[in-house]
Amino acid sequence: MALLRAGRRFDLGVVGPYDKFFFAILAEGEARRAAWALASEEQLRLGRPDYRTPERCLHISLVMIAFGFSVWEPLLVRAAEAADRIRMRNFRISLNRIESFRGAPRPRVLTGDEGVIGLDLLHAQLCAVLAAADFDVKRIANFNAHLTLMRDRRETPLQHVDPITWDAGEFVLVHSHHGQGRYTILERWPLASRG
Template identity: 40%
Template sequence: MPQPIVHGLFCFAMDGFGSRCSARLFLAAVPDAGTAARIHLLASALKRAHRFDGRLVAPERLHISLFALGGLPEVQHCAAWEAAMEVRTAPFEVAFDRTASFRGRPGHHPFVLVGEKGLRALQSFRETFCAALARRGMRRLATTNFTPHVTLLYDAREVGEYPVEPIGWTVKEFVLIRSSNGHEHLVRWPLWV
């Protein structure tokens, strides 16, 4: 079994460090640098077209959130780690073909990439992950609603759905991210069968 590639500090460690850094931990799929640059370029054009004032999400922060782990007790971090080690699937494609505004909090609406057909493999991957979490007693986390998206910016204004030329990438890994002033990629799990 391949071991995850560890970068930086590992928050699931049993020495108590996990409880100090868990507030903004999440698992995500991250685009490669070239795709992130293309998404950022698209977001910039759409920001002008929609006359948004919000700041664009930086290319290195673009991602698809899979599970939020912040605020969970350390024992559940360890269970999530075990579930991540169990998940086996081949790399798969994701593709987004629309933009839309999510409701968000007043004056802070996420403007996002969304899709449908191009995200079925991602939905299937997450269901597999959910089953692994549920086997470890994390049913609440496993049953949270999931609308796959990539947030491009936040703005006071909302807009309806808008078609775009499909944009996507091959998901070859998922990543544990700690969000603070930037995104720190703590652990990477490669996809394999």
């Protein structure tokens, strides 16, 4: 069993009604720059989108914990204590497709083939430990790991791109400040090295 961090607290500051709290993997280093460059190419090709994810906020969501005013610190502490129980090695992520998902406006996202297996496994583990901690988390059988580049009214047909690849060495608990283009990382969990 993991050692829980005694006295864990989160300084949430002001929480807006549309803020989100979720576990995620952040795009890092060269992969983040490559995803941003691809978004720039898409913008030149298709025109200005309704919304473009700021480079510093490029991520892959794993599990949503709470929205807006429904969040309170003990809930996040309980989620973090559940996440302490994750035991997983670091893994490689490879995203090689760009496509549109449903929505209004439509998310234009990067997805992958076998390059997202580690994300699927981490998502399943997070759902399991959160369910064991009495969270009402339903593991979505068709979890589709993706990185949102932008949102736009136009649909983009699926196209293959040069793979954007990085090693996921940690996952994080994020406070997304709605409409501000910024995230606060509340906590980080390293994934064990394969070394």
